[in-house]
Amino acid sequence: MAARRIVLWDIDHTLVDTRGVGRELSAIAFERATGRRMERQAKIDGITEPVIFRETAKLHGLQTDRSDFERFAAALADVHVQRIADLRERGHALPGAAAALDAVAALPGYEQSVVSGNVRSVAEIKLATFGLDRHIKWALGAYGEDADERADLVRIALARAKVSPEDALVLDDTPAGVEAGLVAGVQVVAVATGRSSADDLYDAGALTVLPDLTDTARVISSLA
Structure with missing residues (x-):
């Protein structure tokens, strides 16, 4: 059965940091x-x-x-x-990532997957290494081998999840990720945990920018 809503997570600097x-x-x-x-x-x-x-x-x-x-x-x-x-x-899950994934999983009608420039096998390894994979529906996501352009990855994930853009949400730490979600018609919550500042993310078009994922209640409220 298709999800009522799907949350599409970026990986690097949104959920994990491999620290080089x-x-x-x-x-x-x-x-x-x-x-x-x-x-x-x-x-x-x-x-x-x-x-x-x-x-x-x-x-x-x-x-x-x-x-x-x-x-x-x-x-x-x-x-x-x-x-x-x-x-x-050397790497680590970013603070609040596990709690955020757990909290989204507890929301009725929500499913979670990944939109990542990583190839799927590497995406799976990264999240599994830090215990962040248990709520991820991998078959509903989109990965580096699926398309060159990130907006196309969002569209592919929507098609795989069988949801409309209005029933999806992207969480990403880069202006490119923000822009890709918006081009695909998807609401974006930006997280300023990467190399881009909050101002950079707002300039890319994000309406909501979180400083990080540590405030679980704020993460959940941003999905509304």
């Missing part, structure tokens, strides 16, 4: 996929994994195709599995 581990693992996967050491990385905030990979490759003078990305994505998933201990030791 994510970039290290991306560098390993990049070298495995391309044979080149990753000397620098393209912009990542709010950007999908295929675009990050393609633009990073260009910075190294490489032209890539879908098969190159698929090799990268497989390597990225493998290295996340291999380095779960590092991820758990």
Whole structure:
């Protein structure tokens, strides 16, 4: 049965912070996929994994195709599995994330999934590592391998969840995430827990910006 409402969470800097581990693992996967050491990385905030990979490759003078990305994505998933201990030791769930997920799960008629630039396998590993996966309906979400543009990911999630834009809500920490939700016609609650300030998020069009997820009652009231 379709959810009456679905809450679509971003992952990085909204629910978890990998504290540099994510970039290290991306560098390993990049070298495995391309044979080149990753000397620098393209912009990542709010950007999908295929675009990050393609633009990073260009910075190294490489032209890539879908098969190159698929090799990268497989390597990225493998290295996340291999380095779960590092991820758990150095990264963390953001304060209030677990309580917020639990509180949303207790709301009648609500379901939760993910809209993330991460590929699905990595998204699953990240949330499972920090115990944040128990309420997530993975099949209803959208992930980096599904589309290049984040607004398209929101639309894909709506289609998978079989809900209208009015019955969905996006929580994200980046201007790109805010803009994607609005382009898809979805209400957005921004969380200023990433690299973007509250002013940046308001400028992107967010009507509600939370400083973090620590005030569970405020998180829930923002969903109305």
